[in-house]
Amino acid sequence: MKRTETWPAETRPPGVAAVDPGSVLLPGHDVPLGRYTTVRRLLPQRQRRMVGAWCFVDHFGPDDVAQRPGMEVPPHPHTGLQTVTWLLDGEIVHRDSLGSVQPIRPGQLNVMTSGHGIAHSERSPEAHPPVMHGVQLWVALPDPARAGAADFAHHADLPRWRDGELETTLLVGEIAGERSPAVVHTPLVGAQLELSGSAPVAMPLRPDFEYGLLAMSGAAEVDGVSVEPGALLYLGLGHNQLNLRGTAGSQLMLLGGAPFEEPLVMWWNFVGRSHEEVVAAREDWSAGRRFGVVADDSAPPLPAPELPTTRLKARDRSGDVHG
Numbered sequence: 001m002k003r004t005e006t007w008p009a010e011t012r013p014p015g016v017a018a019v020d021p022g023s024v025l026l027p028g029h030d031v032p033l034g035r036y037t038t039v040r041r042l043l044p045q046r047q048r049r050m051v052g053a054w055c056f057v058d059h060f061g062p063d064d065v066a067q068r069p070g071m072e073v074p075p076h077p078h079t080g081l082q083t084v085t086w087l088l089d090g091e092i093v094h095r096d097s098l099g100s101v102q103p104i105r106p107g108q109l110n111v112m113t114s115g116h117g118i119a120h121s122e123r124s125p126e127a128h129p130p131v132m133h134g135v136q137l138w139v140a141l142p143d144p145a146r147a148g149a150a151d152f153a154h155h156a157d158l159p160r161w162r163d164g165e166l167e168t169t170l171l172v173g174e175i176a177g178e179r180s181p182a183v184v185h186t187p188l189v190g191a192q193l194e195l196s197g198s199a200p201v202a203m204p205l206r207p208d209f210e211y212g213l214l215a216m217s218g219a220a221e222v223d224g225v226s227v228e229p230g231a232l233l234y235l236g237l238g239h240n241q242l243n244l245r246g247t248a249g250s251q252l253m254l255l256g257g258a259p260f261e262e263p264l265v266m267w268w269n270f271v272g273r274s275h276e277e278v279v280a281a282r283e284d285w286s287a288g289r290r291f292g293v294v295a296d297d298s299a300p301p302l303p304a305p306e307l308p309t310t311r312l313k314a315r316d317r318s319g320d321v322h323g
Contacts, residue, residue, distance in 0.1 A: 023225055024048055024234040028059060034073040042214060042232040050317040051212040051234060052257015053186040055140040055264065055271065059216060059230055061133030062089060070124025070132050075294040075301040077285045078114035080146040080271035082139040084190060085110040086171060088216060088251060090132035096120035097292030100152045109155040109171050111182045118150035119291040135253060140260055140271050145185040155181055165197035176204055188257030195250045203242040211235040211256035218250025263314035263322040268305060275312040
């Protein structure tokens, strides 16, 4: 999809991106995750497939899990992506086929890089907090990282700072002169923004990045557009500053990055470039190849669903079909 320019190319300052033709408010739709958790899926959607390399956004909770198991997602595979897990409430134990066994709690970050293949599970411990609330995000990996080795990292200490009524916690990437310790493979940013009042606040943005803002709790307004909890506002390219206001206590997730131009095939837990890649990943998982065995988790692995009867098509970040 060709973007509409807001000024003639010959008069645009060098290095400044064209502004996308307008923001898009994306409501979430409910998707079951495991036996006990329902998430609101914000990406991908028909109107918008990606924000930078962010290709998948699930927001879950806040859910009362005091008398329930909490999150229960058995071993399953991934290729071609990074998973980024962030909690506002609750606790999850990550286990993977590298041998990692790592609890994650609010304020901590888990980043799992699948490379060519990894398997993992996510479960709340038996004794867990009464509320579960957080996000699970995917980042599409470029060549050659998507064919490389798998990796897992836990970050308990992240950059955090306050500017007036805005507190920022930087999960991945760079913003406002700060850099996260998390390893990423494309230019991108992910940050939690928390408001302590209702006064307008501003944050510098890169005009060559496209951005999206997810309201996790409370409400926010960006340039006159309201964002309610569980909705994602796509902001597009060409913005130098985020102008934001909301209610005290609002918790928001800012996602951004350089446009990811490679068309992707996304099916089940796999991110590839072709129908054949996805078929091979499914066959390897079903045959017990490539992905390994999840440490300290005896539950049966999730079986791969049947492939559709039609050929899987690669789509670009705007949803246009390729191939």
